[in-house]
Amino acid sequence: MIRRACALALSFGLVLSAVVACSPPKDDGTAAATALAAALTSHTVGAVAFDKPAAEVQKELAALAKGIDPVWPKVSVAQVALGEKDTARVSLNYSWSLPKQAKPWTYATGADMKRNGTGWTITWTPAMVEPRLLPGEGLKISTTYPQRASILDSAGQAIVKERPVQTVGINKDGLDEAQAEAGAKALAAVVGIDPAAYVAKVKAYGPVAFVDAITLRDDAFAALPPGQLKAVQGFLAVPGTLPLAPTRTFAQAILGSVHQATAEDIANSKGQVVAGEIVGGSGLQASQGAQLEGTPGVTVEAVPAALPSAGATATATDGSTPAPAAANSQAAKILFSAAPVDGKDVKTTLVQKLQTDAESALTDVKTPSSVVVIKPSTGAILAAANGPDSNGYNTAFLGQYAPGSTFKIATSLGLFREGMTPASTLSCTPEFTADGKKFLNAPGYAAEATGQVSMTVAIAHSCNTAFVSQFEKLSQAKLADAAGALGIGMTNNLGIDAFTGSVPRDSAGTEHAASMIGQGKVLVSPLDLATMMATVVKGSVVVPELIEGHDGKAGQVGGSALTAKEADGLRTMMRSVVTDGYLGVLADLPGAPAIGKTGTAEFGTATPPHTHSWVIAAQGDVAVAVFVEDGDLGAVTAGPIARKMLQAAAGN
Structure with a gap:
């Protein structure tokens, strides 16, 4: 009997153990703390159990966050410390990524929990968001703008x-x-803007708003007809300042523009751009924006918060009379503050007067055009101008065009490396057929420069057939290497977008023959050809520089570097272009002997074809490239502009 009772007791004990084993384990506080951190990170209460209704907590949290939105911290659990009588204290770590601040704002805070069955109830208080926050207070962020730095010459x-x-x-x-x-x-x-778009903008603003239409320099504003402005209902002009160049067009494509941050700028910045901030829109103002802008100052304050429902009260947890929720009588207190750091100037290599002269030289050109001036000894870009018909596009740096006969300098270098010299004989015939394609010389080519001529004469008079006839002697790969030795195709980060040239290594047949005279698939920018000219002058590859001290991490295309002997041979031939060839317009310039090369590249399908007009030239420690997209022969259209620029650089 006793044995049977013991057996029953044992059996009952096993069943009880099974029931206990199947019961859910009690949370040691970790799960509740993790859920709280996630809720605070998203500032959405969700399923977290608080000591007051979740909807009320959500309202208070939303009101607290309103003045700092969309900035919000990441919250993590540091530890959970169990206390007496089923209580626990959660330690929380906060990390705020504030706009434009290199380091996050970090601090620790905490929350109290009380066990509720198998889970926990969290005691809501604003102090769990920031230790110094009181009930009825919210967060407010404000920005102090630094002084935007200048772009210097x-x-x-x-x-x-x-x-x-x-x-x-x-x-x-x-x-x-x-x-x-x-x-x-x-x-x-x-003011000449789209009326439909502006009307829509005016309608979208509030009933007493000032709706900007356009911001104008003082001289442009003064040029508007005052009588017509006065007749406009609601017209208002608000004076101010903006970081601007001397004139609207001065180095426009290079310097770029600034504007007050738009809604799109703010949305795309992921919290790094705030309303009212001046941001770079293009050019150096954009690419060097981080340096120019500096770092805004940021202040986070605890201020009386306007709760979503007027007259809301804090819910008492002890059964006493509820207390007022808002601490409106309290002054704002600073929780975090970082002083603004002014931007740092960006110093360029541009010479203001020479830049102005370059732009003046292009004033009357009725097609996209550009001038680039480089100092060969240093690579400094002294001027880079685009004509009015470039319409703000940076033709000088980004244009991709066939170089025409200016590329014969690279071809000549390639032929030097095949054993030829400036005195070597080439056959300049009226026409030459390469792989079934007939090549001709330019219209009006000098008859006295035909027949068996030296390479120097072929360069001076720019004989197409003489160079095309060598296409089987000089491979496309070696031609590309020669171009690379002159700087075409190098990798170089100027601090602003630029095209550094492209010479295919696999062109064959007719395409390879065309490459010998800068056609085919050979493409350069005006900057490229100014670099090539500067390299010939210096005798070694020149790396263009636009921002002083900026490391472009330049890298040359494959192949052997230019030698002093090769450079001397190229300079000799380019001098003959001035003394005996098409660039006689430079012959009487005072000072050091001028050298250069003309180029005319066909494009399009018209008959006769349209042509790009090129001249590269140098005198002393100045190298110039002139480009006109739709012009006459290089000597005719670009030659006089090159003369003006060399004169301007010499101070004449």
Whole structure:
């Protein structure tokens, strides 16, 4: 009997153990703490159990976050410390990535929990977000803007600096919708902007808003007809300043532009750009923006928060009378502060007067055009101008064009490396057929420079057939190597986008023959040809530099480097272009002997074809490339511009 009772007891004990084993284990606080950290990170309460209704906690959390949104921290659990009577203290680590701040704002805070069955109830208090926050307070972030730095010229003088502007727009205050729309249409017509787009913008703004239409330099504003502006309902001009170059067109494509941050800028910045900030839109203003902008100062304050529902009260947990939720009588207190750091100037190699001269030289060119001036001894880009018909595009750095006969300098270097010299004889015939394709000389080619001529004469008069006839002697790969030795195709980060040239290594047949005279698939920018000219002058490859001290991590294309003997031979032939060939326009320049080469490259399908007009030239420690997209022979269109630039560089 006793044995049976013991057996029953044992059996009952096993069943009880099984029931206990199947019961869910109690949370040691880790799961609840992890859920709390996740909820605070997303500032969404979710399923976390608080000591007050989740909807109320969510309202308070939303009100607390409103003044700092969209910035919000990442929250993690440091530890969970179990206390007496089923309590626990959670230690939380906060890390805020504040706009433009290199280091996060970090601190520790905590929350109290009380066991609730198998789980935990968390005591809600704003202090778990920031230890100094009181009930009824919220967070507010404000930005102090640093001084945007200047873009300097080679002498250290500011090119881009604060200059007066007028922001022109419609002040809707006192206007009905019809009047505001009429004013918008009239103002758009006066300042030359899209009327439909501006009308839509005016309609989208509030009833008393000032809606900007355009920001103009003072001189451009002064040129507007005052009578027409005065007649516009709601017209208003607000004076201010913006970092600008001396004129609207001065090195426009290189320096770039700035503007007040748009909604799109802010949205794309992932919290790094804030409303009211001046940001770079293009050129150096954009590419060097981080240096120019500096670092904004940021202040985070605890301020009285306006809860979503007026008159809300804090819920008491002890059954006493609820206390007022808002601490409106308290002054704001600073929780975090970082002072602004002004931007640092970007010093360029540009010479302001020479840049102005280059732009003036292109004023009347009615097609995309450019001038690039380089100092061979240092690689400094002294000027890089684009003509008015480039329409703001950086033709000088980004244009991709066939170089035409200027490329015969690279071809000549390749032939030197096959054993030829400036005195070597080439056959200059009226025409030459390569792989079934007939090549001709330029119209009006000098008859006295035909027949068996030296390479120097062929360069001076730019005989196409003489160089094409050597296409089977000089391989495409070796031609590409020769171009690379002159700087074409190098890798080099100027600090702004630039095309550094392309010479295919696999062109064959007709395409290879065309490459011998800078056609086929050979492409360069005006910057490339200025670099090639500078390299010939220096006698070794020149790395262009636009920003002083900027490491472009330049790398040359494969092949052997240019030798002093090779460079001397190229200079000898390029001098003959001035003394005996097509660049006689440079012959009487005072000072050091000028050298150069003309180029005319056909493009398009018209009959006769349109032509790019090129000249590369040098005198002393100055190298110039001139490009006109749709011009006459290089000597005719680009030659006089090259002369102006060499004169300007010499101070004449």
